[in-house]
Each structure stands twice: as C-alpha cells, then as structure tokens.
Amino acid sequence: MNQPKRFISWLFAGIFASFAIAACTTPQGDTSGTAQLTLVSYAVTQRAYENIIPKFAQEWEAKTGQRVEFNQSYAGSGSQTRAVIDGLEADIVALALALDTQRIEEAGLIEPGWEDELPNGSIVHKSVAALVKRDENINVEKWSDLARDDIQVVTANPKTSGGARWNFLALWGAVTQAGGSEAEALEFVEAVFKNVPVLPKDARESTDVFYHQGQGNILINYENEVILAAQQGDVKPYVIPTDYNISIDNPVTLVDVNVDKHGTREVAQAFVEFLFTPDAQREFAKVGFRPVDETVASEFAVQYPQVDNLFTVTDLGGWDAIQAKFFDDGAVFDQVLAKVGKS
Incomplete structure (x- = not known):
C-alpha cells in the first residue's frame, strides 16, 4: 500500500523540480517579461545615458514586446573597474579608458577580442x-x-x-x-x-x-x-x-560572464549597438563628448574645435x-x- 504513495510523492517531486529548473533558467533570446540590465559607467556619462536609455527601452519593447529596465551605477572609472572585479555584476561597462576594461578582461570576466565586437574598435565617444x-x-x-x-x-x-x-x-x-x-x-x-x-x-x-x-x-x-x-x-x-x-577614447563592452549568467546577452548586445546609432550619438554630443558617428560629428562641428594633429x-x-x-x-x-x- 505504501509503494503507490511513494511513487506519487516522487512523481510530484520530480514535476516540481522540473518547473523550478525551468523557472530559474531563462533561455537565450527569450523576450517575455522584463529584462534587467546593469550598466556601470563613469560619472560624467550619467546625463547622456539617462536620455539614451528611455529611447532604447522604447525601441526594444516595440521590436520584441519585452520591457527592459536598467540598474545604473556611476562613479570614477578606476573605482568602477575595481567594483566590477570585486563582484558588482555589470552586464555592460562603459569606462573612461580601455586600460580599465582590459583589467576586467584580465580578471576573467570579459572575453578577449571585445574591441572587435562593436564599431570603431568599441570606442563609443571621444574627448580631448x-x-x-x-x-x-x-x-x-x-x-x-x-x-x-x-x-x-x-x-x-x-x-x-x-x-x-x-x-x-x-x-x-x-x-x-x-x-x-x-x-x-x-x-x-x-x-x-x-x-x-x-x-x-x-x-x-x-x-x-x-x-x-x-x-x-x-x-x-x-x-x-x-x-x-x-x-x-x-x-x-x-x-x-x-x-x-x-584623442581621449572611451570604450563600451559587455561583461561576458555576467550577461551569460543573467541570460541577458541578446538585449545587452542590442543596447551597446544602439549606442552607435545617430540617436544615441547625439545625446553624447549634447553633453560634451565628441561623437564617433561622422554625420553627427558634422552636426556638432561648431562645438568642437578641429585639432590639427590628433594622436592616439x-x-x-x-x-x-x-x-x-x-x-x-x-x-x-x-x-x-x-x-x-x-x-
């Protein structure tokens, strides 16, 4: 008499475990529900990103039906680098210099070759x-x-x-x-x-x-x-x-370990690609960054004196x-x- 009861208990336990695993595992490319992204950047970019993020979120929801929300962190580039290495689970890092991004790569969180994954060597805006x-x-x-x-x-x-x-x-x-x-x-x-x-x-x-x-x-x-x-x-x-x-070149990239852990690679990749569009580039230009998009750069040419010899x-x-x-x-x-x- 006890054997059928045990079988039924095991059966329900197995079904429950299957549902639990399914609930904890978000398939890559799943566009249901709300995606959460964490952007870690340096302080003076905040004003630009606060204007860019709503534009991207609106475009992404219209395209996929999925809402996306951002956790944002802004501080000195070096401090942000240390925070990510020490456990701040950024999906995206947009730092002041490639050396900081390289340190996160050296910590094993970003895959080598990140510079080649976006336009312009992954440099999203510049200054002098x-x-x-x-x-x-x-x-x-x-x-x-x-x-x-x-x-x-x-x-x-x-x-x-x-x-x-x-x-x-x-x-x-x-x-x-x-x-x-x-x-x-x-x-x-x-x-x-x-x-x-x-x-x-x-x-x-x-x-x-x-x-x-x-x-x-x-x-x-x-x-x-x-x-x-x-x-x-x-x-x-x-x-x-x-x-x-x-040329003060400022890079952006995904933190590979974290986007894979969070199941956010697709939406995070779409966001960093959006940063190179004219809409996003204009927001960077408005707050003082030299855009990497040539069309936008020409629109703001009066604001930025031409440098005769710009070295890198x-x-x-x-x-x-x-x-x-x-x-x-x-x-x-x-x-x-x-x-x-x-x-």
Whole structure:
C-alpha cells in the first residue's frame, strides 16, 4: 500500500523540480517579461545615458514586446573597474579608458577580442584635453605655456587616477608627436610637474582643488567635462590646444560572464549597438563628448574645435606598453616625481 504513495510523492517531486529548473533558467533570446540590465559607467556619462536609455527601452519593447529596465551605477572609472572585479555584476561597462576594461578582461570576466565586437574598435565617444584658466587674463594657449614659471598646473595623479593618465600622455605626446625626442619630452614633463602644487587622487578631487580651494591657475581637464560644467552654470574660460592633442577614447563592452549568467546577452548586445546609432550619438554630443558617428560629428562641428594633429594611445605604443613605460612602479612618472621633489 505504501509503494503507490511513494511513487506519487516522487512523481510530484520530480514535476516540481522540473518547473523550478525551468523557472530559474531563462533561455537565450527569450523576450517575455522584463529584462534587467546593469550598466556601470563613469560619472560624467550619467546625463547622456539617462536620455539614451528611455529611447532604447522604447525601441526594444516595440521590436520584441519585452520591457527592459536598467540598474545604473556611476562613479570614477578606476573605482568602477575595481567594483566590477570585486563582484558588482555589470552586464555592460562603459569606462573612461580601455586600460580599465582590459583589467576586467584580465580578471576573467570579459572575453578577449571585445574591441572587435562593436564599431570603431568599441570606442563609443571621444574627448580631448582642455586647459581651464583661472581667469581670462592668463595667457595660455598651447602646451608649452605650462612650463612657464608664472603657471601653476592642477592635474590628478596618474598613479591613482586612470583618467589623469590622459593628461600625462597629452603632455608627452605634445613633444614626441611633433618630432621631439623622448629626452625633450621628459624635460618638458618635468618642467610642467615642477609647476604642479598638489597631486589630487582623481579628476573629481582635482576639480575641487582648482574650483573650490583656489589652487593653481590652470586645470588640465577634459573638453566634455568643461562643456558639461558650463551647461550647469559653472562657466570658466578654457582653451583646446589644437596644434597637438590626444584623442581621449572611451570604450563600451559587455561583461561576458555576467550577461551569460543573467541570460541577458541578446538585449545587452542590442543596447551597446544602439549606442552607435545617430540617436544615441547625439545625446553624447549634447553633453560634451565628441561623437564617433561622422554625420553627427558634422552636426556638432561648431562645438568642437578641429585639432590639427590628433594622436592616439596606439601612436604612443598601446596601453600595455604605456603602463609599463610610464606608470608602473619605478617607471617614467615615478622618476619625474623624484626629479621634481614630489615623490
């Protein structure tokens, strides 16, 4: 008499387990219900993404019938990189520099070759370096002016700030890309850092040191940050060195381990592809980023001065070589600080 009861109990247990497994496993490409995506980016992109996300969500629902909701996280690029490596389950990362994305790749969360999976080497928008003046009376127009004795320069520390590495590379490349030797570049960089009164840990702190603590009369910043600050009512005179400048390239990619874990690869891939469309590119351009879409770039040409010689990280050897040469312990930057007495 007990055997049929046991059989029925096992049968119901098996059916329940099958339903539980089915409920916990979302087939790739399933467009029912609501998809949840986590976007991790750096602080100054927030305003653009808050305008882009509703456009994508509307388009995706019209196309597939599936709603999509975003969890969004914005902070310094280096901090966001560490957070993702330490367990923040981002589906998409949009960081300030490819070196940060490479670190997530090295942690085993992003598959190699991510640069080739989207247009333009996965660079979704760009910027250039800008020199923000304390006031209009400061006669600074080009990089070489920063070595003058009457100039004090505020820039973040590239040892602790990923973004500040762009500043250092802009200074170095302004010499080497113009045909100068590395010895001449080193001499120039030393002269500039001799004029640096303090090295804040990140771009946000360097902005605070300049604007609120009143240190320095020139701040090396990014064009997009200056434009965004002006839109928010904080207008400062600035100049874009147009003889030589560095292309500050900002990548986007999927975090492969997480999209596969969450079953969100299809919708996440659609979102990152949407970022390269004219609709999304215009939103980036509106808040100060140089768009990678040529048609949109032409629409905003007045806003962005043309740089005669725009060099890239590739021109300087690529991030792996740059990190080893300039920013590892004991490398060029440490030698510069020791030479100017700031180590």
